[in-house]
Amino acid sequence: MTSDLSAARPPARFVRLIAALAALAAFAPFATDMYLASFPDIAASFGATLGDAQLSLSIFFFGLAVGQIAYGPLIDSFGRKGPLCAGVATFAAASALALFAPNMPSFIALRFLQALGGCAGMVIGRAIIGDLFVERDAARALSFLMLVQGLGPILAPILGGYVAAAGGWRAVFVFLTAFGLLCLALAWRLVPETLPPAERRRLRFADTLRTFGSLLRRRAFAAPTLAGGLSFACMFAFITGSSEAYMEIHGVSERSYGWLFALNACGMVAAAAVNGALLRVASPARIVTAALALGALGGAALAAFGAIAPLPALVAMLWLTIAATPIVGANTMAIALGQAGDHRGAASALIGVTQFALAGLVSAVVGAFHNGTVYPMTVAIFVCGLAALAVWLLGGRSRG
Numbered sequence: 001m002t003s004d005l006s007a008a009r010p011p012a013r014f015v016r017l018i019a020a021l022a023a024l025a026a027f028a029p030f031a032t033d034m035y036l037a038s039f040p041d042i043a044a045s046f047g048a049t050l051g052d053a054q055l056s057l058s059i060f061f062f063g064l065a066v067g068q069i070a071y072g073p074l075i076d077s078f079g080r081k082g083p084l085c086a087g088v089a090t091f092a093a094a095s096a097l098a099l100f101a102p103n104m105p106s107f108i109a110l111r112f113l114q115a116l117g118g119c120a121g122m123v124i125g126r127a128i129i130g131d132l133f134v135e136r137d138a139a140r141a142l143s144f145l146m147l148v149q150g151l152g153p154i155l156a157p158i159l160g161g162y163v164a165a166a167g168g169w170r171a172v173f174v175f176l177t178a179f180g181l182l183c184l185a186l187a188w189r190l191v192p193e194t195l196p197p198a199e200r201r202r203l204r205f206a207d208t209l210r211t212f213g214s215l216l217r218r219r220a221f222a223a224p225t226l227a228g229g230l231s232f233a234c235m236f237a238f239i240t241g242s243s244e245a246y247m248e249i250h251g252v253s254e255r256s257y258g259w260l261f262a263l264n265a266c267g268m269v270a271a272a273a274v275n276g277a278l279l280r281v282a283s284p285a286r287i288v289t290a291a292l293a294l295g296a297l298g299g300a301a302l303a304a305f306g307a308i309a310p311l312p313a314l315v316a317m318l319w320l321t322i323a324a325t326p327i328v329g330a331n332t333m334a335i336a337l338g339q340a341g342d343h344r345g346a347a348s349a350l351i352g353v354t355q356f357a358l359a360g361l362v363s364a365v366v367g368a369f370h371n372g373t374v375y376p377m378t379v380a381i382f383v384c385g386l387a388a389l390a391v392w393l394l395g396g397r398s399r400g
Contacts, residue, residue: 014141016190017128017190017191017192018141020186020187020190020191021121021125021128021129021145021191022125022145023121023182023183023186024084024088024124024187024191025121025122025145026121027091027118027121027122027179027183028118028119028122030175030176030179031060031115031118031176032057032156032239033156033160033239033261034156034159034160034163034164034175034176035160035164035173036057036160037157037164037243037254037257038160038164038168039053039054040053041164041168041169042056042107042169045168046101046103046107047104048104051367052108053104054367055108056104056108056111057363058360058363058364058367059111059112059115060111060112060114060115061115061356061359061360061363062112062115062356062357062360063111063113063114063115063116063119064118064119064352064356064359064360065352065353065356065360066116067116067117067119067120067123068119068123068348068349068352068353068356069349069350069353070349071083071087071119071120071123071345071349072123072208072212072345072346072347072349072350073208073345073346073349074203074345075124075127075345075348076195076200076343076345076346077200077201077202078200079193079195079197080124080127080128080191080195080345081187081191081192081193083120084120084121084124084187084191085184085188086120087116087117087118087119087120087121087124088118088120088121088180088184088187089117089180089184090113090116090117090120091117091118091120091176091180091183092181092183092184093117093180094110094114094117095114095180096173096177097110097113098111098114099170099173099174099177114176117180118180119356121183122352123345123349123352124345125145126142126333126348126351126352127194127195127344127345127347127348128191128192129141129142129337130338130340130344130347130348131194131195132194134338136279136283136284136334138333138334138337139275139284139330139331139333139334139335140276140279142329142330142331142333142334143272143273143275143276143279144276145330155262157257157261157262158258158259158262160172160258161254161255161257161258162255163175165254165255195345208346211346212346212350214343215339215340215343215346216350218339219395220335220339220395221336221339221340221347222395223391223395224288224331224333224335224392224395225332225336225350225351225354226354226388226395227288227328227388227389227391227392227395228329228333228336228354229351229355229358230358230385230387230388230391231295231324231325231328231329231332231384231385231388232325232329232355232358232359233355233358233359233384234299234321234322234324234325234380234381234384234385235268236358236359236360236362237362237363237366237377237381237384238264238322238377238381239363240362240363240366240367241366241374241376241380242260242261242264242318242377243257244370244372245374245377246311249372249374252311260315263319264318264319264323267320267322267323268322268323268325269326271324271326271327272326272327272330275287275326275327275330275331278327284330284331284335285331287327287331288328288332288392289392289393291324291327292324292328292385292388292392293389294320294324295321295324295328295385295388295389296382296385296389298317298321299378299381299383299384299385300382300386301317302317302318302321302378302381302382303375303378303379303382305317306374306375306377306378307373307374307375307378314374321385322381324385328388333351336351337351358384362384
C-alpha cells in the first residue's frame with residue numbers, strides 16, 4: 001500500500017481519482033433522492049398505489065445489498081476495473097429500459113437491476129481505497145470521497161424536483177441514463193486497476209463463504225462494520241420519513257422539500273470536511289466514539305421532542321444528528337478494511353451489504369409504521385443510533 005495523503009495538499013491525480021470514485025458512488029443518492037417526489041406520478045402512470053411506488057425504493061436498497069455480496073469475490077478474482085465498467089454499463093442500460101416499462105412489476109424489476117449495476121461503484125471504490133492506503137490515510141481518503149459524494153444528496157432532490165416538474169418521472173430516468181454513461185467514461189479513463197494479477201484469487205464458492213465467515217468472526221472487523229451500518233440506517237430512516245415529515249405534516253411544497261433535504265446533505269458534507277481535519281490529530285477509533293455518542297444524544301432529542309417541535313427546530317435536530325453519518329462511515333470503513341488483510345474486496349462487499357440491508361430494513365419499518373406523525377422516523381433514528389454506539393463500545397475499539 002502507498003499513501004499520498006501525508007502532504008497538506010493532495011496531488012492532482014489523487015483528486016481526480018477521488019472525484020471519479022465519488023461520482024461512481026453517487027448512483028445511490030441520485031437513483032433514490034431524485035425520484036422521491038415523483039412517487040404519486042409514478043403510481044398514477046402505472047395505475048398502481050403509492051405503496052407500490054414506495055416498494056420500488058425498498059427493492060432498490062435490497063438490490064444494492066445483494067449486488068455488493070456478488071461483487072466482493074468477483075473483484076478479488078478478476079480485478080477492479082473490468083467488473084466496475086460492467087456494473088456501470090448495467091446501471092445505464094436498466095435506467096434506459098425503465099423508460100419503457102409497461103407496468104409496475106416491470107418497473108420494480110428494472111429498479112432491482114439498476115441497483116445491481118449501480119452498487120459496483122460503491123463496493124469497488126472502497127476496495128480501491130483499501131488497496132492504496134493504510135488505515136488513517138484510508139479514513140482521510142474516504143472522507144474526501146464522502147465530501148465530494150455528498151454533493152449527490154444535495155443536488156439530487158433539488159434537481160429531481162425541477163426535472164420531474166418539467167418532464168415527469170421519465171425525465172428523471174433520462175437523466176440517470178446520461179449520468180450512467182458519463183460515469184462509464186470516467187471509470188474507463190480515470191480509474192486504475194489496483195489489484196495486480198499476481199494478487200488475485202481463484203473464484204470458488206466454498207472459499208468465498210469461508211472468507212466471509214472468517215471476516216465476520218473477527219470482532220475487530222464485525223464491530224466497526226455493524227456500527228457503521230446502523231449509523232447509515234439512521235440516514236435512511238430520515239430519507240424514508242422526510243417527505244411525510246416535511247410535506248404532509250409541515251405542509252412544505254415539493255421544491256421546498258428538495259431544499260430542506262439538501263440542507264441536511266450540506267451538514268453531511270461539512271462533517272466529512274471536519275473529519276478530514278480531525279484525522280490529523282486523533283485516531284479513527286476515537287473519532288468514531290465521539291461521533292456515535294453525539295449521534296445517540298441527537299437521536300434521543302429527536303425521539304423526545306421531534307413531534308412537538310416547529311419545522312425549524314425539527315430541521316436543526318435532524319441536521320445535527322444525520323451529520324454524524326459520514327464521520328462514522330468513513331472511519332468505521334477504514335478500520336474494517338484495515339482488518340481484512342488481502343480480502344479487501346470481500347470486506348468491502350460485507351460492509352456494503354450490511355449498510356444497505358439495514359437501510360432497507362429500517363426503511364421498510366418506517367414505512368410500515370406510518371401513522372401521520374414523525375415518530376416512526378425519529379424513533380428509528382434514535383434506536384439505530386443507540387444500537388450503533390452499543391455495538392461499537394462492546395466491540396472494544398473505542399479505546400483505539
